[in-house]
Amino acid sequence: MSVHLAKGTRDFLPADMLARRQVVDVVRDVFERFGFEPLDTPVFERIETLTGKYGEEGEKLIFKILRRGKGGETGACDQALRYDLTVPLARVLAMNAQLRMPFKRYQIAKVWRADRPQKGRFREFFQCDVDVAGTTSPLADAECLAVLYTALSELGFAEFTIRLNDRRILTDLAAAAGAEDSKSETSFLIALDKLDKVGRAGVDKELIGRGFEADAIEKAWKVLAPQENDDATLDYLASQLGERGQEGVSFLRQVRDAALALGVDSARLTVDPTLARGLDYYTGPVFEAVVQEPNVGSIAGGGRYDGLVGVFSKRDIPAVGVSLGLERIITVMKELGMLPEPAPVAEALVTVFAAEQTPASLKTASALRAAGVRTELYSGDGRFKNQFKHANARGYRWLVVVGPDEAEQGVVMLKDLASGTQEKLTATDAAAAIVSAR
RNA sequence: GUGGGUGUAGCUCAGCUGGUUAGAGCACCGGAUUGUGGUUCCGGGGGUCGGGGGUUCGAACCCCCUCAUCCACCCCA
Incomplete structure (x- = not known):
C-alpha cells in the first residue's frame, strides 16, 4: 500500500519540532515584550464569517467543510477552515464588547489555504499574528512595524526590508490611471504588484491588456517617479496626489517617524508606493517584509483594516496588524543556515x-x-x-x-x-x- | 486553474546508445570488545526501479495513461 500526506501538508518530526519551537519561542517572547496577549480561536468558522473578506482570488482558496447528511451529496457547506487569523479576530472583537481598548493580542496558529504548493507555500501553515484594535492612532501602526522589525532581528535576519505604503495612496494612484471603481482599482493593483518581476514595460503591457489608457498610465508613473529618500518620496507623493492620498501620506509620515523612534533601523524600512497588497479589507497603511535571498515571496505582511470589525457588528472598531509567515521564515533560516542545532529534550x-x-x-x-x-x-x-x-x-x-x-x-x-x-x-x-x- | 522538471534501498543519489543475478555513500543490524558509546576494521539485512498498460527476443531506460512530488505562473505568509 502506498501512503501519502495530503497535498501541501507536512509531518513535523521531533527534530523539526525542536527547531520550530526555537523560532516560535523567539517570536512569542518578542510579542509578549510588546504587551500583546495570547488569543486562540476555533480552527473552523461559520462560512459566512469568512466569505467576502479576501477578494475573488482568496475566496477560491478557502477550504470548505461539507455538511453532514443531505449536504454531503449536494456539496452544501456551512463551515470552513480559517484562511487567516485576522478575520477570526475581527469576529472576536465584534462578539466581545467588554474587551478594553486598545486591545492587543497575538495568535500563533495554523491556517489553511487550498493553494497549489510550491517553495515556501503550503496548504496548512502557521501564521504569527499581532494586532492592535480599537485605535486609529499611528502609534499602533508603528508598534506593528516595531514588533515585526524586532522579531526578525532577534531571529537573526540581517538583510530584510520592510516595505511600507498606504491604501489611500494606492487608491489615488489607481484613480490617476483611470480606475473609477473598486474592481478596476484591484485590477490596477494586481498589475502594479508585478513591477518587481516584469519591470515597468511588463506592467504597462499588462495594464493596457486590462483596458487602461496609455496616457493615464503615464500619469500614474509620474506619481511613482523614484525619489532620493523616503522623506522626498512622501513630499513628492503629497504634491502629486489628491486629498485622500495626501491623508495617506501624512499618516504614513507619522507612522514612519514613530517606528524609527521605536528603534526600527531606517535601513530596513522603506516607503514604497509600488507596494500593492490585494486583500480587500485594508484601508490605511500596508506593509510587508521581504528577503532578497532565497526567493520565497514575502515573509510577513500586514496593514490597517478599519472597516472589518464593522462588517460583523454595529460597533466599528479600527485595527491594524501584522502576520509573520512561520513556514517561510523557517524555509529562509534553513537555507541560510540560521537554525542552530536543536538540543535534545533529555540529558x-x-x-x-x-x-x-x-x-x-x-x-x-x-x-x-x-x-x-x-x-x-x-x-x-x-x-x-x-x-x-x-x-x-x-x-x-x-x-x-x-x-x-x-x-x-x-x-x-x-x-x-x-x-x-x-x-x-x-x-x-x-x-x-x-x-x-x- | 495553467506550464515545466523529477519519481531507483529508510535518506542522498549513480545506473553509458534498452542487454546477465540493479549499485554506492549515509543510516540500520551483527561481530572484533559476553558491563561501555562516539573512532576503526569485518560481515549482514533491506528494492513490486511510484502504479497500470504497450513496444521488444529482452525495459529502471522507449511510448501512452495515472498517481505523487518539486518548481514557475495566478495569488499569497
Missing part, C-alpha cells in the same frame, strides 16, 4: 541491565527526575551495549548505569559521554553532579 539515560536490576533502575530514574534532571529510562529491548549507542545517538551527555555491582552497593555509575569519564555515586549525588555541570 541523561538510565540503563536497564537485567531483570534483577530493573527495580534499581526505575528508582534511579525517578530520583533523577525528582531532582529536575530530564531523564530517559531505557525502555527498549536492545542489548546493554546498544543502550550506550542510544544515549550517544540521542545526543545525551550523561549515561547512568545501574548494573549488578552498583545495585548491590546502592550506587549508580555516572558516565560523562562527552569526556568518557565515569564514577560511582549515589543517585542523589549523580543528579546534583548533572545539574551543577549544566
Whole structure:
C-alpha cells in the first residue's frame, strides 16, 4: 500500500519540532515584550464569517467543510477552515464588547489555504499574528512595524526590508490611471504588484491588456517617479496626489517617524508606493517584509483594516496588524543556515541491565527526575551495549548505569559521554553532579 | 486553474546508445570488545526501479495513461 500526506501538508518530526519551537519561542517572547496577549480561536468558522473578506482570488482558496447528511451529496457547506487569523479576530472583537481598548493580542496558529504548493507555500501553515484594535492612532501602526522589525532581528535576519505604503495612496494612484471603481482599482493593483518581476514595460503591457489608457498610465508613473529618500518620496507623493492620498501620506509620515523612534533601523524600512497588497479589507497603511535571498515571496505582511470589525457588528472598531509567515521564515533560516542545532529534550539515560536490576533502575530514574534532571529510562529491548549507542545517538551527555555491582552497593555509575569519564555515586549525588555541570 | 522538471534501498543519489543475478555513500543490524558509546576494521539485512498498460527476443531506460512530488505562473505568509 502506498501512503501519502495530503497535498501541501507536512509531518513535523521531533527534530523539526525542536527547531520550530526555537523560532516560535523567539517570536512569542518578542510579542509578549510588546504587551500583546495570547488569543486562540476555533480552527473552523461559520462560512459566512469568512466569505467576502479576501477578494475573488482568496475566496477560491478557502477550504470548505461539507455538511453532514443531505449536504454531503449536494456539496452544501456551512463551515470552513480559517484562511487567516485576522478575520477570526475581527469576529472576536465584534462578539466581545467588554474587551478594553486598545486591545492587543497575538495568535500563533495554523491556517489553511487550498493553494497549489510550491517553495515556501503550503496548504496548512502557521501564521504569527499581532494586532492592535480599537485605535486609529499611528502609534499602533508603528508598534506593528516595531514588533515585526524586532522579531526578525532577534531571529537573526540581517538583510530584510520592510516595505511600507498606504491604501489611500494606492487608491489615488489607481484613480490617476483611470480606475473609477473598486474592481478596476484591484485590477490596477494586481498589475502594479508585478513591477518587481516584469519591470515597468511588463506592467504597462499588462495594464493596457486590462483596458487602461496609455496616457493615464503615464500619469500614474509620474506619481511613482523614484525619489532620493523616503522623506522626498512622501513630499513628492503629497504634491502629486489628491486629498485622500495626501491623508495617506501624512499618516504614513507619522507612522514612519514613530517606528524609527521605536528603534526600527531606517535601513530596513522603506516607503514604497509600488507596494500593492490585494486583500480587500485594508484601508490605511500596508506593509510587508521581504528577503532578497532565497526567493520565497514575502515573509510577513500586514496593514490597517478599519472597516472589518464593522462588517460583523454595529460597533466599528479600527485595527491594524501584522502576520509573520512561520513556514517561510523557517524555509529562509534553513537555507541560510540560521537554525542552530536543536538540543535534545533529555540529558541523561538510565540503563536497564537485567531483570534483577530493573527495580534499581526505575528508582534511579525517578530520583533523577525528582531532582529536575530530564531523564530517559531505557525502555527498549536492545542489548546493554546498544543502550550506550542510544544515549550517544540521542545526543545525551550523561549515561547512568545501574548494573549488578552498583545495585548491590546502592550506587549508580555516572558516565560523562562527552569526556568518557565515569564514577560511582549515589543517585542523589549523580543528579546534583548533572545539574551543577549544566 | 495553467506550464515545466523529477519519481531507483529508510535518506542522498549513480545506473553509458534498452542487454546477465540493479549499485554506492549515509543510516540500520551483527561481530572484533559476553558491563561501555562516539573512532576503526569485518560481515549482514533491506528494492513490486511510484502504479497500470504497450513496444521488444529482452525495459529502471522507449511510448501512452495515472498517481505523487518539486518548481514557475495566478495569488499569497
